[in-house]
Amino acid sequence: MYYIKWGLTLIIWALVAACLYYTLPRYDVVRITNTEVRRIEAGANSIFWANPGTSSATNDISRDIFFVDAFRPNNRPRVYRNEDTGWGWPPYFKLNSANLQAEIRDKISTRDNPSWVALRYYGWRFEPISIYPNVVGMRDVDGPDVQITNWFNIIFLTCFVLVFGALWIRWRRFRERRIDPVLERMGDDLDAAGDAIADKRRGLRRWLQRWN
Amino acid sequence: MVFARFLVILLILQSVAYVAVLMHLRGNKRHRLQDAWQRADSAEDRDTYVRTRLARYTDRLSLRLALAIYLVPLGVIGLIIYLTNKT
Numbered sequence: 024m025y026y027i028k029w030g031l032t033l034i035i036w037a038l039v040a041a042c043l044y045y046t047l048p049r050y051d052v053v054r055i056t057n058t059e060v061r062r063i064e065a066g067a068n069s070i071f072w073a074n075p076g077t078s079s080a081t082n083d084i085s086r087d088i089f090f091v092d093a094f095r096p097n098n099r100p101r102v103y104r105n106e107d108t109g110w111g112w113p114p115y116f117k118l119n120s121a122n123l124q125a126e127i128r129d130k131i132s133t134r135d136n137p138s139w140v141a142l143r144y145y146g147w148r149f150e151p152i153s154i155y156p157n158v159v160g161m162r163d164v165d166g167p168d169v170q171i172t173n174w175f176n177i178i179f180l181t182c183f184v185l186v187f188g189a190l191w192i193r194w195r196r197f198r199e200r201r202i203d204p205v206l207e208r209m210g211d212d213l214d215a216a217g218d219a220i221a222d223k224r225r226g227l228r229r230w231l232q233r234w235n
Numbered sequence: 236m237v238f239a240r241f242l243v244i245l246l247i248l249q250s251v252a253y254v255a256v257l258m259h260l261r262g263n264k265r266h267r268l269q270d271a272w273q274r275a276d277s278a279e280d281r282d283t284y285v286r287t288r289l290a291r292y293t294d295r296l297s298l299r300l301a302l303a304i305y306l307v308p309l310g311v312i313g314l315i316i317y318l319t320n321k322t
Contacts, residue, residue, distance in 0.1 A: 110237045110240070110241035
């Protein structure tokens with residue numbers, strides 16, 4: 024029972040951590056090599072694609088998406104998508120994907136003459152199911168070794184832990200004041216019932232033994 | 236259409252938060268008033284003492300809480316929209 028409870032707690036926290044890791048913004052220092060528009064079919068992986076634009080309401084499976092090809096300083100490729108999140112989830116309220124695409128295209132450079140930028144993005148790149156992180160913003164940086172401090176994440180996670188801690192303490196106090204006494208009384212009642220049954224059983228056994 | 240859905244969800248969440256916070260703050264105030272009644276040793280009986288003052292507290296609180304809970308998130312969202320789309 025103990026292991027089950029801890030296992031469940033662990034699973035729930037792993038899910039929360041995964042959601043946060045997917046949704047919170049991160050930074051990559053890259054050089055841009057190409058931008059394009061590709062048509063994608065959002066089939067089984069459709070939760071990893073944003074809902075279509077801010078203009079239409081229907082959920083098309085087949086859509087045209089902006090893509091950005093980039094290379095990290097170790098010359099490994101990173102491909103991002105550039106989609107409006109609009110009024111949907113995650114709450115970035117990103118409405119300027121076309122403008123952002125134009126700005127990114129302006130920054131295209133070559134391996135020999137690189138121009139480094141920091142892309143702010145969220146999401147995962149997982150090739151087996153063809154999902155791409157979503158670029159949310161771009162910033163010029165001086166070189167490939169720049170360290171970027173993710174202030175938003177620091178502040179957000181601190182507040183998240185504080186709020187969760189505050190709620191948890193209040194839940195514990197509420198439980199001790201209201202729920203535990205009721206459970207103890209229920210436990211006592213069950214024990215009393217168990218004793219009563221045991222007494223009756225002893226009586227029955229003695230009566231049976233008299234007949235042996 | 237998506238915008239309408241977003242607004243509806245936001246309104247629902249804000250209303251739930253408003254009710255929850257209002258109940259919580261009123262409960263705290265009620266406890267403080269009960270303690271104050273014992274200390275004050277007034278002529279009124281406890282229920283009347285608590286009820287009148289709690290009503291006054293709720294009147295003053297409800298407007299400010301509504302403004303805070305309904306308007307502050309809109310401000311935050313406006314800030315996010317500006318920051319995200321300004322590149």
